[in-house]
Amino acid sequence: MKTYTYTEKKDTRSGFGAGLTELGRTNPNVVALCADLIGSLKMNQFIDENPERFFQVGIAEANMMGIAAGLTIGGKIPFTGTFANFSTGRVYDQIRQSIAYSGKNVKICASHAGLTLGEDGATHQILEDIGLMKMLPGMVVINPCDYNQTKAATIAIADYDGPVYLRFGRPSVPIFTPADQKFEIGKAIQLTEGTDVTIVATGHLVWEALEASKTLNEKGISAEVINIHTIKPLDEQAILDSVSKTGCIVTAEEHNVLGGLGESVARTLALNNPTPQEFVATNDTFGESGTPAQLMDKYGLNAATIVLKAEAVIKRK
Amino acid sequence: MLNTKHLEDLTTQVRRDILRMVHKVNSGHPGGSLGCAEFFVSLYSEIMDRKKDFNMDGIEEDLFFLSNGHISPVFYSVLARSGYFPVDELNTFRLIDSRLQGHPTTHEGLPGVRIASGSLGQGMSVAIGAAQAKKLNGDKHLVYSLHGDGELQEGQNWEAIMYASAKKVDNLISTIDLNGQQIDGSTDDVLPMGSIKGKFEAFGWTVLEIEEGNNINAILKGMAEAKSKTGQGKPICVLLKTVMGNGVDFMMHTHAWHGKAPNDEQLAIGLEQNAETLGDY
Structure with a gap:
């Protein structure tokens, strides 16, 4: 039996941050938005390197989703960042109408998904987001497993034209997928x-x-x-x-x-x-x-x- | 005063289109549509700098977003008569397999529509995003949006209003259709909103008022002034005072025709009050 080991643990959200940083350097159309959770989403480096391509929206997730939809008109590829709960349930109708039904090329990047958000409790631990997002026609739903795969997925979705829900988390988990493994959407x-x-x-x-x-x-x-x-x-x-x-x-x-x-x-x-x-x-x-x-x-x-x-x-x- | 005869004629024809569209399918929203006919005609004929080839990439032209999507009849009529799609297609409004859905959408690929709207309160955020994309692209063109006054009861608007001034989105002109009516009655009866002008000003916007929102000259003058105030660090709000149901006497000044179609007899009266000008579809 093939066995897997790891030498390091990291949070998947840091994989997102690293992927976004790389996109900032390689794809001038990538822009990022955040609703007052820059540190939690590990977006700092992208912002430091591309301040003009970052939009701090404040605690206003509905507005963030609408702005992201608008930014696609004119060719931008917006990545929104907040907790999974505020990325989905809180803004379902905004995503449904302005992003999914409108077919906008928005990447909804959601951290702190599920129970592993931990001590903050049930108000923040969404366990329904995959269901909410997969029910939306045309929405791609991705939930990578470790740092490397989350980084690769973040980079890959920029090349896909259409709305994507990218779900990742807070805790440190073993890194066991190869750093150079290409991420293919929809390929198990x-x-x-x-x-x-x-x-x-x-x-x-x-x-x-x-x-x-x-x-x-x-x-x-x-x-x-x-x-x-x-x-x-x-x-x-x-x-x-x-x-x-x-x-x-x-x-x-x-x-x-x-x-x-x-x-x-x-x-x-x-x-x-x-x-x-x-x-x-x-x-x-x-x-x-x-x-x-x-x-x-x-x-x-x-x-x-x-x-x-x-x-x-x-x-x- | 500009010679606006051609715009008046177009407006009359648009009113006929609206009445015939909603009558045919016995559904749709004539009241707000009629109230904004002059605004849409002015916007698409004179105010916006639009590409001649109807390319929908959104670059290097002015953009418009309709937030109160239920007034799709006036939007569709003016888009068709501006050349975005064949006027004959107005015949398909709200029918099965049509690109002219009850509320506007990009989903069926109708040229001229840039975002789906209908669920209220979302358009201003989208317009802000498009305006910020223009700034990133070095595109000096403007973004226009239209919102119902009742629609301002949706909280997302106020997130957007706060953001637009904080981020100095000064290439955006958001117009509020101030007709004072919504589905359940007057806005003052349903949920009094106090001074909308005062609220926008308190949120840091430049506010202009067009007292005669069904007068083409007044609209052209007011919107020219609005344009002149762009690029000065503040988003622009235009309060457009309109009469719901304008141009059809029995539909005016009431919320009764917000979402109700005329019957055969009522259609005939409405058309009689708006004689054919450019040709029916």
Whole structure:
């Protein structure tokens, strides 16, 4: 079994910041907007190097989304930055009408997604954003797994013409994807080969899926782990190819079970190859205050839960 | 006084277009559309510096954003009669498979429309973004926007109004259609907004008033003055005092025709009051 190790942990939001900095140097049309969270979004270096291409909007996210839509008229490629909660739920109608329906080339970059925002609690821990965004026609939804992949995704979406939701987070997580790996929107990455169960994970849960696969391997269970960084458009073929070998699947995400990656996978399977599936996700609940690690354990978003679900789903074959 | 006969004729024809469009599908918003006919005709015929080839890249020409998208009939009529798409296409307003959706959208590729609007309160932010893109591009052209007065009840406007002055977006002229009416009644009855002029001024805008917002000469004069005040560090607000339903006597001065189409008999009266000038579509 292919195994993954890491030598360094970093937050995915810093991957976004690094990607944005690189875009600032290479693409003169890239502009950035922020709603009073420059430090949290790691946008400082882009701003230092390109002050004329940065727009501090203040605590006014609805206005930020509208301004971003307007900036595209005239050829700019706006990247908006704020927390995931304020990037989606707070401004849903602005995104819906002025960006998605209008087909504007805006990149909605959302940090502090999910439970791992931590101590600030449920007001800030959105677990519904993937669902909100994937329901919008034409919206691409990306949730990369580590620093390198977030940086690569940030750079890649500038070359894609259309609205994108890029979701990343606050905690330091292992860096295990290659720094030079090209990011292809909508192209799943198979991390391990396996024959007994498919584990499809996105974002912070990808590393947990790899950890789970090690434990499963020790138990004699061969798990195929797939990194689904792009939830929409979903790489349906990669999933179908894998379950045709394994015959069952576990999906894992830092999101509500309603509306997330798991439901997109379930729909794909229902239409093409009905397959037993178990879900690792929050179960229609809000989060709460706590450390990221405590929260992920309490809500079962970890390797141990993936192992349990994998064992359960294998029995349903 | 300018000789504005051709603009008056065009306005009359636009009124006919509006009435016939909403009558045909028994839906749409004639009241606000009629109230802004002179403004749209003046804007597209005289005020804006527009590209002759109707290229929609938004560069090196003045831009217009309609925030109160429900007055799409006047927008569509004036766009068509300005050459953005065939006048005959007005026949398809609100019909299935049409580019002329109930509220304007870029989604069906209708030339002249740069943003979807309809859900209120979003247009000023978009106009600000377009104006800031012009500044980045070194494009000296202006951005115009139109908003309903009732629409100012949406909070996003005030985020945008605060931002535009703070960031010195002085290549933006936002016009407020001050007709004093909204769906449920007069704006004073539904939610009194106090002094809109005072509010914009307090937020750091230059405010101009056009008292006769259905008088083409007054509009041309007022908008010329607005243009002359651009580039001075402040965004410009024009308070355009209009009469809802203007030009059709039984539709005037009331919110009753905000979103209601005339029946056959009412259409006939409205058309009689606005004799054909440039030819019906």
